[in-house]
Amino acid sequence: MSKFNKMNKPEKINFIIKILEDLFPKVEIPLNHKDPYTLLIAVLLSAQSTDAGVNKITPILFSKADNPHDMIKLTIHEIREIIKPVGLSPMKSKGIHGLSKILINKYDGKVPKSFEALESLPSVGHKTASVVMSQAFGVAAFPVDTHIHRLMFRWGLSNGKSVKKTEEDAKRLFPKKLWNKLHIQIILYGRKFSPARGWKIKEDIIMMKVGRKSILKKII
Numbered sequence: 001m002s003k004f005n006k007m008n009k010p011e012k013i014n015f016i017i018k019i020l021e022d023l024f025p026k027v028e029i030p031l032n033h034k035d036p037y038t039l040l041i042a043v044l045l046s047a048q049s050t051d052a053g054v055n056k057i058t059p060i061l062f063s064k065a066d067n068p069h070d071m072i073k074l075t076i077h078e079i080r081e082i083i084k085p086v087g088l089s090p091m092k093s094k095g096i097h098g099l100s101k102i103l104i105n106k107y108d109g110k111v112p113k114s115f116e117a118l119e120s121l122p123s124v125g126h127k128t129a130s131v132v133m134s135q136a137f138g139v140a141a142f143p144v145d146t147h148i149h150r151l152m153f154r155w156g157l158s159n160g161k162s163v164k165k166t167e168e169d170a171k172r173l174f175p176k177k178l179w180n181k182l183h184i185q186i187i188l189y190g191r192k193f194s195p196a197r198g199w200k201i202k203e204d205i206i207m208m209k210v211g212r213k214s215i216l217k218k219i220i
Helices: 002-006 009-023 036-045 051-064 076-086 089-107 115-119 126-135 146-154 163-173 176-193 205-210 213-219
Strands: none
Touching: 009 176, 009 205, 036 051, 036 089, 036 126, 051 076, 076 089, 115 126, 126 176, 146 163, 146 176, 163 176, 176 205, 205 213
């Protein structure tokens, strides 16, 4: 615990970056896709679902429609029947069909390369837009999911009050050139070492070294 007390914030950040880079030197977005459009659809489907669940559904959906022109040939009901297992299918099927129409009518069938344009599409929020901008177009972004939100709080780097605040803090603390890789590294670390349930804190290297003292005192 004394080591924790001696670490200042820049030292914490450097330690976290080093551990994540050692553990996950190569990362890929865990959603199967082949281009910006299929990534957009996969990320939209992942809301309140698991990546594994989405990866089971997208091959079926994309075998029928992997571009906006083919997608609008399907009815909303047909899309809904395919994506039912991932949950929220009524909203997601309308969103997929609606955004595909807009992409054709407004963007020549292509996914736009701006946060504003993406977030104006049906069922596309800031997190989905951030993933597409970072992973499809290489624009620096820090999409915050439940894992990142949880770990930023556990590590004492954000107060956990909102996803927006967590994103602001992550962008302020971590070097911009690392954002696109780092956000995936944190997700992978969270799944393996710092889950919401079944957390074996003594195997959580980062938490043991730089974690929030109030949490460590309760558990250790």
